Amino acid sequence: MKSLYYSVLVLTFALSAGAPARATQFAAAAEPAGFRAQSGAEARAFHVPADVRVAWTATDALSGITQTRHQQVVGGADVYGGQITTLTDRTGRMLAVIGAHYPGLRATGTVKLTGKAAREVVARQVGTQGKWDVTLSISPQTGNRFYVVDAKRFTARWIFHIDAGTGKTLKKYNAIQHTGETASDxxxxxxxxxxxxxxxxxxxxxxxxxxxxxxxxxxxxxxxxxxxxxxxxxxxxxxxxxxxxxxxxxxxxxxxxxxxxxxxxxxxxxxxxxxxxxxxxxxxxxxxxxxxxxxxxxxxxxxxxxxxxxxxxxxxxxxxxxxxxxxxxxxxxxxxxTSNLVYQDESGALNEAFSDMMGNSVEAYANESATTSKCVLDTDQSQTTCADWYIGEDVYISPSANKVEGFRNMADPKEDGDPDHYSERYTGTDDNGGVHSNSGIPNHAYYLLVNGRNNAGCDTIGSGGHSHTEDCGVTVARLGVEKAQQIFYKAFTSLNSTATMGNARAATEVAAQALFPSDATELSSTSAAWQAVGVSEGAAPSPTCDVASATLPF
The missing domain is CATH 3.10.170.10 (Elastase; domain 1)
Structure with a gap:
């Protein structure tokens, strides 16, 4: 069985210290605060808290698994990052619990602004056009209530956090995510x-x-x-x-x-x-x-x-x-x-990585012929289909006639300057905290789960000779794309919105158990894939940096 959650003390330390921290203890309380990923007996013992509402539900008829997303509500406000997704079988038995909940949270201060007033604060900065969503939210760390104002327009998507008491702008960033009768024509x-x-x-x-x-x-x-x-x-x-x-x-x-x-x-x-x-x-x-x-x-x-x-x-x-x-x-x-992963820091990198994973999985699904589709082939001309581990190689015009390039390479992230191991992650504030670069870490974990082998940085063959020694003793057993995509889809669509890479590891582990309860291979390979990229079980969430503004590409 699988269980992972963090105590309030561990969470508070990680956020206040200003640096990633590893959990040194597990909460013993029946109702732990913060992230959890549980399966087996502990999942079956879980009771949905009273302070949540159902956000959505989806049933997979093939596996019989139903995902139900719950949003915690305190003081009339949605808890920021306070979402729990349950996975149940056809009989209603609990298979897994993924997400975060904060029992005992109390609202502080007074809500003085209306949602309309918060929108007007934002409109004075970015204009009035577009589609607007305004949600009253509450911080699980401080109990302070604020409005999340989402201003959607065709070429920008501004997210503002506006203090519900003072009207002050707490955070803002541009969340544009880059990357009759019928006929067959x-x-x-x-x-x-x-x-x-x-x-x-x-x-x-x-x-x-x-x-x-x-x-x-x-x-x-x-x-x-x-x-x-x-x-x-x-x-x-x-x-x-x-x-x-x-x-x-x-x-x-x-x-x-x-x-x-x-x-x-x-x-x-x-x-x-x-x-x-x-x-x-x-x-x-x-x-x-x-x-x-x-x-x-x-x-x-x-x-x-x-x-x-x-x-x-x-x-x-x-x-x-x-x-x-x-x-x-x-x-x-x-x-x-589904998860609505916040487009900053580690949750933003997970957002980008999930899109890369599914993008490459769609290529495998389509199984396009390399001959008829005229796709760009790797140097191995024996390639017969277009499925590969590059992102955007078919539209990138490489300056080198003998080199395949794209936005990213999931098989060898360092080829494009992206980290293939958690120890190499970007920790600055550019690109909303490195959402594109750091996606290389979970991307490589997915690649390893599908294909097996060691981390690409454990040799000097690729990436211009880049290498590292961390976790090079970890060899991942191949699962194949069919199993890997099911595990990562169930896990990533179940994550809470502020999830970290450590949370994603735990979520994929319990998803593997829920999907393949009679075989330990899927769980062990999933764990090994994350360990090979340096994401260890039990790492506490890293702090969220405030970015004044950013323009994000693909």
Whole structure:
């Protein structure tokens, strides 16, 4: 059986000391405060606290496991990071408990501002446009209540924490996460590969809207302001999508955005029985031809946006041309509707990593032929499918004809300057605390779980000779992508919003036990994968740094 949680004392020390700390003791109380990951008898003994409300529930018919997400509420406010997800079997028996709860928490101070007033404080700084969400929250450390104001617009997503008593801005950051009658129409993708896309006939004109309305794709016409997005729905008179211009009104970027959104949708439905990003059939909206020579793509909280790239060496071609890029960004939407991992520090790195993991898993699911899809191949020309461990390699224009490159390399993170071991993690404030760079750590753990072997830094073959000695005695037994993706999906969608890498390890361990109760191999391999990247069991949460502002890429 598995059990991991932290006492209030350990949590307080880690946060106040200003440095990551390891838990030196486990709480003995029946109702521990903070993070927990439990399975077996301890999970069955768990009782859902009285101070929570159900946020969402989802059942996987194949495994029979139901996830139920609970949000703790104290003093009329949602506890920040206070979410617990339970996993139960078909009979209702508790299999696992993942998340954080803070018994005995009391609100301090007085709420003097309304949600409307908090929104006005933010509007004075970033403007009034966009879609707004305002949530009264409470700090589990201090009991202070504050408003989390989420200002969503097409090209930015500002998150503000506004003190509910004084109106003071406690924190702000930009959470843009980068990276009728139907017809089946032929078209050409970004790489010049032939595709068939699902469209709708509207008054005799073919529109890039799937017959089931699950995907809609727009031409942003080089717009770079939120007022002009999503743009104009792609249409074609004869249903042959062959305009190969790299900018508007070129159709190949739209073909790939539409096609790969459908592939990602099919992956989530087939693999996890998930009904779109929100599990309720949300339409996947994509806009291509954003900006001029824009070398990025992003999920803005409600839709996908893709740039055309600079089309030069060291830059990118149309960003929608990479299946892993499309799946990465759409997975940010899944995270928004499940764990809602805060886009800062370790929780932000987990957010980015989960998108990378699922992006590469979608490539394996699609099993595209390397010949017909014209994907970029590694130096091993015996590669027969497009699935690999690079992120964005199909849209990156490498300056070197003999080198495959992308945003990141999950098999060898140091190749792109990212850490492959927790001891090498970035601890500064840039990039919201290194959400992209530090994603290399959980990314590599996932790679090792799928493939087996030692940490890539334990030799001098790759990464320009980079090597380290930490945890090089750990060899991970291969599980394969089918089992690994189930374990990480169940765990990452169950995490509380402020989870750390240590929390993620514990969550995947109890998920492995819940999914594969009769075989210890899955648990031992999962534990070894995390240990190989230096994430040890029992590490207390690291502090959350306040970042004044940041602009985040893919």
């Amino acid at each position: 032929p078209g050409t993708g970004v790489k010049g590969d032939p595709k068939q896309i699902d469209t709708t006939l509207i008054n005799g004109t073919h529109a890039m809207q799937s017959g089931d309305n699950r995907q809609k794709t727009y031409d942003a016409k080089q717009a770079n302001t939120s007022r002009k997005l999503p743009g104009t729905l792609f249409t074609d008179l004869d249903g042959g999508w062959y305009n190969e211009s790299t900018s508007s009104p070129g159709q190949r970027a739209g073909v790939d955005a539409h096609y790969y959104s459908n592939v990602t949708d099919d992956f989530y439905r087939t693999t996890f029985e998930r009904n779109s990003l929100d599990n309720s059939g949300l339409t996947m909206v994509s806009s291509v031809h954003y900006g001029n020579s824009y070398d990025n793509a992003f999920w803005n909280g409600s839709q996908m946006v893709y740039g055309d790239g600079s089309q030069t060496a060291g830059g990118f071609r149309e960003l929608s041309g990479g299946l892993d890029v499309v799946a990465h960004e759409l997975t940010h939407g899944v995270t928004d509707y």
